Amino acid sequence: MPLGYTFGMIKPSACRKNHVGPILAMINQAGFRISAIRSTKLTKEEAETFYEMHRGKEFYESLCEFMSSGPIIALLLEKENAIEDFRKLIGNTNPSMAEEGTIRKMFAESLQKNAIHGSDSIENAKREADFFFNQRERY
Numbered sequence: 001m002p003l004g005y006t007f008g009m010i011k012p013s014a015c016r017k018n019h020v021g022p023i024l025a026m027i028n029q030a031g032f033r034i035s036a037i038r039s040t041k042l043t044k045e046e047a048e049t050f051y052e053m054h055r056g057k058e059f060y061e062s063l064c065e066f067m068s069s070g071p072i073i074a075l076l077l078e079k080e081n082a083i084e085d086f087r088k089l090i091g092n093t094n095p096s097m098a099e100e101g102t103i104r105k106m107f108a109e110s111l112q113k114n115a116i117h118g119s120d121s122i123e124n125a126k127r128e129a130d131f132f133f134n135q136r137e138r139y
């Protein structure tokens with residue numbers, strides 16, 4: 001049974017370039033309901049914990065520096081089959097391979113500055129949603 005929600009995060013580069021509004025509109029138009037939303041700025045340590053599964057990879061340090069370089073938008077998104085559908089909407093992690101019409105194709109600047117993050121599994125969706133939102137913040 002697929003999870004009815006996923007976690008998304010608009011990255012600092014997309015926030016800096018004022019892409020938040022258009023990205024949220026695309027998310028709504030694709031049928032997701034925003035169950036929780038917050039603008040916040042991660043500390044380097046928080047970014048390291050959030051991206052724990054990538055610790056040790058050659059891009060990890062630089063990714064955590066970047067993710068703590070400015071505000072992000074954290075999103076809890078509700079929809080049937082949310083994880084898979086959201087990953088389709090955002091497109092390939094590497095924007096040069098993302099399909100036309102996907103969020104990353106439209107707004108990414110590079111592999112690291114790829115506009116938006118989306119959970120890749122049920123386990124990570126639960127962990128990432130819990131990282132940002134307590135039960136009273138989910139409507």
Ligand code: CMP
Nearest residue numbers: 054059063093111112113114116117118
């Ligand atoms: P995201 O969906 O946030 O999950 C992990 C992030 O690491 C990914 O998007 C990219 O921004 C980044 N990433 C993944 N692979 C690489 C790579 N080979 N080089 C640089 N950054 C990467």
